Amino acid sequence: MSSHQKSASKLLxxxxxxxxxxxxxxxxxxxxxxHSKKPGAYALVELDGAEYATxxxxxxxxxxxxxxxxxxxxxxxxxxxSVESANCPDLICVNHASISLTGEVIVCLPxxxxxxxxxxxxxxESEGSIDAVAE
Amino acid sequence: xxxxxxxxxxTPAILVAQSGVLIALALVFSYVEHIIxxxxxxxxxxxxxxNLVTLxxxxxxxxxxxxxxxxxxxxxxxxxxxxxxxxxxxxxxxIISFLLMYGATKLKAFSPLGISLLGGVFHNLAQLAVxxxxxxxxxxxxxxxxxxxxGITAGALIGIVSxxxxxxxxxxxxxx
Numbered sequence: 001m002s003s004h005q006k007s008a009s010k011l012l013x014x015x016x017x018x019x020x021x022x023x024x025x026x027x028x029x030x031x032x033x034x035h036s037k038k039p040g041a042y043a044l045v046e047l048d049g050a051e052y053a054t055x056x057x058x059x060x061x062x063x064x065x066x067x068x069x070x071x072x073x074x075x076x077x078x079x080x081x082s083v084e085s086a087n088c089p090d091l092i093c094v095n096h097a098s099i100s101l102t103g104e105v106i107v108c109l110p111x112x113x114x115x116x117x118x119x120x121x122x123x124x125e126s127e128g129s130i131d132a133v134a135e
Numbered sequence: 136x137x138x139x140x141x142x143x144x145x146t147p148a149i150l151v152a153q154s155g156v157l158i159a160l161a162l163v164f165s166y167v168e169h170i171i172x173x174x175x176x177x178x179x180x181x182x183x184x185x186n187l188v189t190l191x192x193x194x195x196x197x198x199x200x201x202x203x204x205x206x207x208x209x210x211x212x213x214x215x216x217x218x219x220x221x222x223x224x225x226x227x228x229x230i231i232s233f234l235l236m237y238g239a240t241k242l243k244a245f246s247p248l249g250i251s252l253l254g255g256v257f258h259n260l261a262q263l264a265v266x267x268x269x270x271x272x273x274x275x276x277x278x279x280x281x282x283x284x285x286g287i288t289a290g291a292l293i294g295i296v297s298x299x300x301x302x303x304x305x306x307x308x309x310x311x
Binding site: 046116 | 172174177178216218220221224244245246248249252253256266269270271272274275276277278279280283284286287291
């Protein structure tokens with residue numbers, strides 16, 4: 001540790017440069033992912049990378065997804081989608097706020113479940129448009 | 136004399152005992168983090184308290200020993216508090232951040248703070264990459280900036296603590 005102490009100010013300067021670079025990269029990435037969000041039309045439920053179900057935001061429903069990994073209960077209420085209950089270890093999906101705008105996502109990593117809000121017009125979406133057309 | 140820098144003189148018994156104590160410490164950190172979740176519902180946002188052991192260990196111990204402590208802690212914590220998929224994410228993040236932090240200690244260009252920043256950010260990037268591969272979806276990339284900020288914050292906090300701890304370990308346990 002003596003080398004750290006000798007040139008502590010130089011090391012600290014390097015640290016600050018690194019910090020600045022990382023923060024700038026993160027700030028540049030923010031607008032790139034936050035593309036225009038508007039109220040979505042349906043929620044796409046994907047399991048292990050494959051489409052599992054679509055839920056219209058217009059109808060209040062609930063869907064329980066059961067796999068060998070576990071279960072997640074997805075609820076649509078007042079044009080918003082949330083995961084009401086699940087038996088995954090982290091419960092991040094359950095604690096996630098309701099989603100309703102295009103591009104918003106709820107993920108349950110342990111169960112390989114992804115819920116994405118989609119708009120009615122898939123061609124307008126920048127990503128996933130090929131999949132959407134194939135539907 | 137728990138932490139000594141003269142790694143060559145360590146007998147296997149000392150290595151085993153030392154690793155055991157540090158794995159236990161890292162497990163306690165994992166447990167504390169498990170029972171006190173951070174109220175940010177983005178997968179991967181966490182403080183990474185257990186990284187304190189890896190990071191501080193890199194300044195005092197043989198890197199192989201630190202690596203064994205890291206992998207043992209991830210496997211044990213995974214079986215106790217998680218499941219197979221949480222182990223895969225933790226291993227991806229843990230190993231990538233270990234390699235980067237080890238490289239950074241060799242470079243001698245950063246203080247523990249900078250090394251920890253690298254570890255924190257690339258831990259999250261590796262986890263995100265693995266998540267995209269496992270879920271076969273790029274939707275998760277929307278979390279990229281949030282996870283970078285989270286890695287920077289966690290890395291800075293852990294780095295500051297590690298810096299403080301290192302000075303203490305250095306002064307009190309390894310007399311010159």
